[in-house]
């Protein structure tokens with residue numbers, strides 16, 4: 001069911017509680033990647049231009065219901081002020097009388113960033129009293145926090161029960177890109193699944209096998225599939241308890257006519273470090289004392305070709321240990337193949353793959369990079385996102 005958009009709301013003079021995902025990486029109080037803040041700007045600007053009194057709410061990190069000084073949102077307020085070219089005020093709490101007092105002094109178009117909602121124990125418990133306290137600050141609820149939409153928390157789900165609600169522009173865009181990919185994909189449709197563990201990707205592999213023409217496997221999780229085919233994987237990542245599941249997935253691919261691509265060759269190393277000894281071997285020849293940390297050149301070539309021939313590609317999870325340059329080549333090759341494929345719509349499913357594409361300077365060559373890690377994964381698993389379900393239908 002389509003959800004109401006902020007375009008459907010009369011915003012002038014209304015106090016809007018707008019949930020955003022400003023859960024950005026920080027080092028010593030400095031924001032190291034402001035992508036999520038920039039992605040929320042169109043909604044914030046629109047609310048302000050329409051004459052709303054804009055109250056922004058977000059979590060940062062996992063403070064577990066306690067105030068953690070290093071997780072205050074003050075640096076985010078400063079960055080927002082710079083990006084908007086307009087003063088963004090900051091509250092020291094997320095609700096309550098002092099915040100109400102601050103809100104009462106705001107005029108149309110003004111913006112106030114509330115404090116980290118996860119400083120309150122009720123947030124992650126989806127406590128209705130906290131949800132009501134958030135709602136008491138405003139007339140309308142807007143959710144633009146796609147990255148947190150898989151969480152049923154007080155500021156993402158509970159609050160929508162107390163106020164008229166709608167999706168922001170970022171939420172709308174994420175849902176329409178990912179939704180269209182899964183419901184009405186251009187073909188050939190290819191999914192590339194990598195990352196560390198099969199355990200984290202069971203749902204997404206299973207769901208995508210019903211949808212795609214090609215499934216490409218890489219990253220640490222590939223070695224459970226390699227082992228399931230009867231090859232030794234040395235010290236590579238292996239989930240013994242997922243071997244049967246890996247076989248079932250390969251069987252399902254066959255039944256559904258999905259082309260299933262696995263590494264043919266890999267880069268093995270004698271140590272998990274930049275200076276390790278490394279060599280290229282076929283997957284039948286992984287030495288007992290070595291660990292496969294990236295896909296090899298033949299595999300990169302095959303994956304490149306499949307990508308070039310696809311009309312739509314969804315990518316989640318790196319092909320190797322991309323954080324170490326010596327093992328970043330496979331992930332980079334996939335990113336480059338996507339960048340070069342002019343007729344291919346490329347969707348990057350957030351998290352580490354998004355970080356990798358950024359690292360290689362190829363972010364602006366992708367069609368869509370999701371701001372959601374866990375959220376895009378759950379969406380690709382076909383799950384209902386509570387933060388979306390709670391919003392008013394159109």
Ligand SMILES: Nc1ncnc2c1ncn2[C@@H]1O[C@H](COP(=O)(O)OP(=O)(O)OP(=O)(O)O)[C@@H](O)[C@H]1O
Pocket residue numbers: 194195196197200218219220221237292293294316317318319320321322323350351352353373374
């Ligand atoms: N062959 C490998 N051996 C060991 N670790 C690997 C290998 N390939 C990839 N990784 C690691 O997997 C990690 C990413 O896995 P993860 O499952 O968290 O990916 P993701 O789903 O993209 O991330 P997120 O959970 O942030 O969305 C990276 O830190 C990478 O170094």
Ligand SMILES: O=C(O)[C@H](O)COP(=O)(O)O
Pocket residue numbers: 021023061062147148151372373374375
């Ligand atoms: O970074 C994310 O994926 C979102 O902000 C959600 O954060 P969480 O995993 O701490 O709920």
